[in-house]
Amino acid sequence: MERSSNRTVVVTGFGPFGEHTINASWVAVQELQKLGLGAEVDLYVYEIPVEYQKVLDLIPSLWKHHNPQLFIHVGVSGMATTVTLEKCGHNQGYQGLDNRCYCPDTHCCIQGGPDCLESIVDMDVVCNKITDPQLDVVISVSKDAGRYLCDFTYYTSLHLSHGRSAFIHVPPLGKPYTAEQLGRALQTIIGAMLDVLERSTAKMNCQMEH
Template structure:
C-alpha cells in the first residue's frame, strides 16, 4: 500500500498593488485539483507580515510534519512560473503590511547567509519542460528580499532544506488562475518525484 504523504502549500494575501494576490488564487486552484490519493494537501493563506510568517511557518512544520512545504508568491516582474533555488537571510528593508521590517534586517540571527533547497530545481525544471505544459517554467537564485524570500529562508532553516518556493506572475500576465493551478500541481508532483530519486536528465531551462 502506498504510504500517505503530507504536503503544505502556502500563498500570500493582498499587498501593495496586488489587491488580489495571484499566489493565493493559484494555491486555491491547486486545492481544487488535489495532488492525488496518496497526498494529504494542506493550504494556507499567509499575510504579508514578517512577524506572522516567522510564527506561522514553524507551527505548520510542527503540526503537519510534511514531506514538503511549498511557498508560492507573486512577482510583478515575472512572466513565467519561477522555481527559486535558495533563500537569503539578510537584507530585509521593505516594510510589510503593518509598516514593519525586522530591526536586524534578517530572518534568523546568526543563521547562514543563504540556504539551498535540497530539491534539484534544474531537474524539476527539465522534467516539467518534457511535459509540454502551456506555462513557461524557469529557475532563479534571487527570491527578492521581501516576504517571499523571508518565508522561504525561514522554512528552509526550519526543515534543513526540505522546502520550495515558486513565484507566479500576476493573473492574466499572461496566465489564468486555471493555468497557474495546473502548473503548480505539475511543479509539486515533479518536486515530490525529485525527493524520491532517481531524477532524470535533459535540458530546457535557464536561470534568470
C-alpha cells in the first residue's frame, strides 16, 4: 500500500470541565472535521480529557503515531470574545486542579525546560493573512494561554515538536459565535498556518543552500 504524500495535520479539542459541560473547542474541531482541510491534507482529530496526566500520555503518543506537519490544539476560554492565536506556551505556574482534582506537585510541565517556548509559526503573520470577508469572526493574537490545561498542553506539544505546534482559543458557543462559524474559522486559520509554515521552511532551505 502506498504511503500518502499528503501533509498530515493533527487537531485536538478538549472534553468538558467546570461550567463548560459542552466544550466549544471540541465542538469547533468536530465542525472542522466535517469541512476538512482540502484534498492534500490528511486531518486527524482527537478529544483530550482535561487532565494533566492524560496530556502527558496522549500528546507524545499522537506525535509519535502521526508525525504531523503541524500539531494544533484548540481550547475554550470563558473570557475570550475573539478567536485567539497563542504565540507561546509557559512551563511554570500551574496551580489549577484538573477534572481529577490533580495538579502537578512541581507546578510545571517539563522540569528543567525553558520558561517559555514559542511556535515556529508566526501568529502575527497568520492573523494578517486572513482577510476573507466571508469569515465573520474576529481573530486576535495573544502571549498568554492561561496557565491551565490549555497552556500546559501547548508547552508540552511545543517541547515535543520543536515548535511545530499551534494553539487556538475559541470563545464559548454563542458568545458570540456558532459552532459553524468556529469550524470555518479553524479551517481558514489552519490553512494560513500551513502556508506560513511552508513559506518559512522554503526560505530556510534556500538560505541553507546558499
